[in-house]
Amino acid sequence: MLPRTEDTSTKERRGMLSIPTYPVMGDVYDYAEFSVATETTDYDVKTNIAALFKNIGIGKRVQIWVDQTVSIKFNDTGMPAINPALFEQPYSFENWVLIKNLFITNVSGNTANIKVLMV
Secondary structure (H helix, E strand, O other): OOOOOOOHHHHHHOOOOOOOOOOOOOOOOEEEEEEEOOOEEEEEHHHHOOOOOOOOOOEEEEEEEEOOOOEEEEOOOOOOOEOOOHHHOOEEEEEEEEEOOEEEEEOOOOOEEEEEEEO
């Protein structure tokens, strides 16, 4: 079920019919493949990867594939890191935060190969 912006009782009091709404889908996306060296902290994806945040200024959904365990922060290095397990791929984050940048930390001991799809 999709979330409503007003509860049904409010709409009924106003004499309005409940009409479901759906998210607006876009027609552009960004995709990039890149590597992050081991012992790298808060690698700034927006600054370093020109292919991302090119067509999509602010992402609403991102899918990330990695071959090493990394930490991911959204929008600011002061935000808490997300540490998804390798078997949870692709990592899919959608509709819970506007994505203005990604910061990746890799202390796995190996170079991390990363793929990012953003819409």
